[in-house]
Amino acid sequence: MLQVHFIRENKETVLAGLAKRNFANAETIIDQVLAADVNRRATQVALDNTLAESNKLSKEIGGLFKSGEVQKANLLKEKTVQLKEKSKELAESLNSFAEELQELLYQIPNVPHSTVKAGTSEEDNENIFNEGAIPNLGENALPHWELAKKYDIIDFELGNKITGAGFPVYKGKGARLQRALINYFLDKNTKAGYTEVQVPHLVNTESATATGQLPDKDGQMYHSTIDDLYLIPTAEIPITNMFRGNLLQESEFPITVTGYTPCFRREAGSYGAHVRGLNRLHQFDKVEIVRIEHPDNSYQALNGMVEHIKEILRELKLPYRILRLCGGDTGFTSALTFDFELFSTAQDRWLEISSASNFETFQANRLKLRFKNKEGKSELAHTLNGSSLALPRVLAGILENYQTADGIKIPDVLVPYCGFDYIK
RNA sequence: GGAGAGAUGGCAGAGUGGUAAUGCAGCAGAUUGCUAAUCUGUCGACCUUAGGGUCGCCAGGGUUCGAGUCCCUGUCUCUCCGCCA
Numbered sequence: 001m002l003q004v005h006f007i008r009e010n011k012e013t014v015l016a017g018l019a020k021r022n023f024a025n026a027e028t029i030i031d032q033v034l035a036a037d038v039n040r041r042a043t044q045v046a047l048d049n050t051l052a053e054s055n056k057l058s059k060e061i062g063g064l065f066k067s068g069e070v071q072k073a074n075l076l077k078e079k080t081v082q083l084k085e086k087s088k089e090l091a092e093s094l095n096s097f098a099e100e101l102q103e104l105l106y107q108i109p110n111v112p113h114s115t116v117k118a119g120t121s122e123e124d125n126e127n128i129f130n131e132g133a134i135p136n137l138g139e140n141a142l143p144h145w146e147l148a149k150k151y152d153i154i155d156f157e158l159g160n161k162i163t164g165a166g167f168p169v170y171k172g173k174g175a176r177l178q179r180a181l182i183n184y185f186l187d188k189n190t191k192a193g194y195t196e197v198q199v200p201h202l203v204n205t206e207s208a209t210a211t212g213q214l215p216d217k218d219g220q221m222y223h224s225t226i227d228d229l230y231l232i233p234t235a236e237i238p239i240t241n242m243f244r245g246n247l248l249q250e251s252e253f254p255i256t257v258t259g260y261t262p263c264f265r266r267e268a269g270s271y272g273a274h275v276r277g278l279n280r281l282h283q284f285d286k287v288e289i290v291r292i293e294h295p296d297n298s299y300q301a302l303n304g305m306v307e308h309i310k311e312i313l314r315e316l317k318l319p320y321r322i323l324r325l326c327g328g329d330t331g332f333t334s335a336l337t338f339d340f341e342l343f344s345t346a347q348d349r350w351l352e353i354s355s356a357s358n359f360e361t362f363q364a365n366r367l368k369l370r371f372k373n374k375e376g377k378s379e380l381a382h383t384l385n386g387s388s389l390a391l392p393r394v395l396a397g398i399l400e401n402y403q404t405a406d407g408i409k410i411p412d413v414l415v416p417y418c419g420f421d422y423i424k
Numbered sequence: 425g426g427a428g429a430g431a432u433g434g435c436a437g438a439g440u441g442g443u444a445a446u447g448c449a450g451c452a453g454a455u456u457g458c459u460a461a462u463c464u465g466u467c468g469a470c471c472u473u474a475g476g477g478u479c480g481c482c483a484g485g486g487u488u489c490g491a492g493u494c495c496c497u498g499u500c501u502c503u504c505c506g507c508c509a
Contacts, residue, residue, distance in 0.1 A: 044471055048478040055443080055478085058490045062442050065489085077489050084489090247434050247468095249450070372434080376451035376467065 001105050001365045003380075004037050017111030020118040020327030033104045040097040047090040054083040106215055110362040112327050113299075113336035119326025125339070126326070131310070132319035134343055135401050141346040144396040145277030147403060148174065151423050156277070166267070166275075166282035173423045177398075177410070178285065180417035181391055182260050185287040185312065189388055192308050194258035194289055199238035201261055202229040207241040210366045212333035212359075222264050231264035235288035236385045240363060243292055247378060248371040254301060255292035258388070260285065278392035279351065285391040291384040292369065295361070298382035299336075302358045305386045306338055309354050312388060315413045318397050319343040321350065335360045342393065346400035351393040356386030 007014050011030060018026035057080050064073035117126060148154035153174025159167040170178050190196050208214040208230050213221060222231040232238060239257050248255075263286050267275075274280065289308070293301045306322065313320045325337040340354035361380035364370070370378040402409045407424035415421045 041471065044478080048471065051479085052477055055490085059443080061489045065442095073489075080489050249434080372450060372467095374451080378468085 001362060002108055002111065003361065003365055004033065004101065004105070007033055007108075008037060014111055017327075018109070020112050020116055021109060021330065022118070022120050022328045023109060029104060029107060033101065033108070036097055036101040036104060040094065040101055043090060043094045043097055047087060047094055050083055050087045050090060054080055054087065057083070109332040110330075110335050110359065112330055113358070115324065116330060116336060117324075117326050118328075120328040121326075122329050124326035125323040125329055127321055128324050128338075129310075129322040130320075131314065132317065132343075134319045135345055137345050137401075137403065141400070141403060143277065143346045144344075144399040147399045147408065148277065151408065153177070153423060154278070164282070166280070168278070168281065173418070173420065174395075176418055176420075177414070177423070178391060178395065180414050181389075181394060182285060182287060184414055184417050185388055186258060186260055188308075188312055188315075189258035189287065189289055194256045197239065197242070197257055197259045199235060199242070199259055199261065201232055201238075201264075203232055203237050203241065204229060207237055207244070210244050211237045211240050211363050212366070213237060216332050219268060220266055222266060232261060233265045234263050234387075235259045235261040235286060236290060239288060239290045240367065240383055240385065243369050244367045246369055248292070248369075248381060250294065250371055250373065253292070253294045253371070253381075254297065257290045258287060259290075260287045262286075263390075278396040281392055286387055287389060287391075289386050289388045293382045293384060294371070295379070295382050298358050298360065298384060301382075302336065302338075302356060302384055305356045305384065305388075309340055309356060309386060309388050313340065313342065316394070316398070316411050318394070318401060318411075319345075320353075331355075331357065333357075333359050333362050335362065340389075342397040344393075344397055344400050346403070347396075351397060352390075353393045353397070354387040354389050357384060359383045359385075 002014070007030060011034070015026055015030060018030075057076050061073045061076050061080075064070070064076070117124065119125070142150070145154075145156070148156075151173070153171055155169040155171055156165075158169040159165075162169070186196055202224065205214060205228060208221065213230075213233065217233075221233050223229075224231070238261070239259050242257070243255065262283055264283050265281075267280055267282060278284075289305060291298075291301050291305065310322075320340055320342040323339045323341065325334075325339055330337050334357040337355055337357040339352055340356075341350035341352050343349075344351050360382050363383045364380040367383070369381050369383065371381050373379045398411060399408055402411065407422045410418050410421050410423070
């Protein structure tokens with residue numbers, strides 16, 4: 001959520017930013033925000049003045065009672081009754097202006113960073129980095145869902161029986177490889193200074209709202225209505241909300257946390273060949289990194305996250321590219337997002353495996369996550385997160401890119417974690 | 425699930441109807457021959473900035489001229505019991 005005073009003081013910047021996202025009716029909604037803001041403030045001033053008068057009278061009445069001047073006191077009492085009615089009306093209208101303002105602000109996405117290009121869809125994303133050799137697999141290369149069946153390591157039908165589509169069962173060396181990846185990722189992250197946590201997999205409405213999944217992505221999360229809890233679509237929610245409402249000292253920066261969780265997504269509206277196999281699941285595993293940063297350092301921190309993820313992919317020897325998302329493809333809450341995609345040779349397409357974003361103060365505003373700055377004032381912190389990494393597509397990439405006539409070769413760096421070097 | 429206790433500023437912790445003590449931490453300044461001590465101010469949010477004003481003691485209502493304090497509803501935490509991995 002953008003801060004009202006930021007919009008008030010930087011209207012043109014906000015409009016230019018929203019234009020890069022192709023955000024419809026930006027001007028209209030910004031004007032509505034500004035109007036609601038003016039109304040809210042004017043009403044608050046009127047209310048404050050009424051209450052001030054009322055408070056003053058109450059003090060006088062107190063004094064009169066003490067000195068025994070009951071008649072005078074009763075006269076003043078009548079006056080306060082009128083003031084009370086007036087302030088009640090003003091309070092109600094203040095509330096409705098504040099609510100209106102809040103609802104409008106919830107609809108406005110973050111202002112993209114200056115380096116973000118305008119664009120409407122993934123077609124407009126900028127490819128800014130490529131690394132890793134694309135293997136030559138020959139004509140008999142199989143997509144991962146065939147390999148999974150051939151070596152009996154992932155059972156999609158079994159998942160269908162137990163739950164439904166998009167809930168695979170990993171078996172034998174498939175399960176072991178999955179666990180190896182989780183451990184490997186967590187080890188890499190903790191070695192880079194991230195503190196490992198295990199967090200709840202269900203969150204309340206407040207948490208989901210603070211990181212921006214609600215109200216924007218309502219319907220994408222599984223919702224346990226009886227307890228009003230949501231299954232997490234990403235560890236970003238519980239981990240970032242660990243710090244909700246906190247007032248930090250500058251010396252506490254940077255805060256760096258990593259955690260492994262399953263992620264649950266309804267993926268309503270997804271269909272077709274692109275959702276085959278592991279490409280799009282309702283439940284998948286992911287290791288996440290989250291940073292809370294001083295505003296002056298957040299972009300440097302984002303670059304650090306990108307370098308960190310690069311190193312992991314380098315070690316796994318997987319061919320990948322980095323995209324800087326265009327305005328239209330950047331998430332609602334993000335100011336700048338880099339997507340990592342690995343190349344699946346057998347499918348001949350790029351698969352998104354990580355997304356690293358700087359949210360600046362957008363989440364912090366809802367989280368009320370602040371720090372004391374050098375002037376002793378409270379200031380919003382910056383929040384960032386990235387996947388390091390999402391499991392299923394990395395698994396798909398390994399199965400497909402490492403397939404040989406003798407079976408699936410395990411990347412060297414994972415062999416100690418797996419305890420085997422081939423899946424045959 | 426049953427019973428009891430509780431929720432106050434960044435933290436700790438007073439305050440049972442008259443308008444939020446105190447300590448620690450933070451920030452600013454003063455002073456002193458010195459890794460520090462001492463003193464002063466500041467130290468929640470919003471509005472307005474010339475003063476100021478308003479709100480704020482878990483949330484939402486109510487009583488009252490006036491509520492941290494009294495009443496109602498809800499949420500959460502702790503203790504004990506029950507159930508259970």
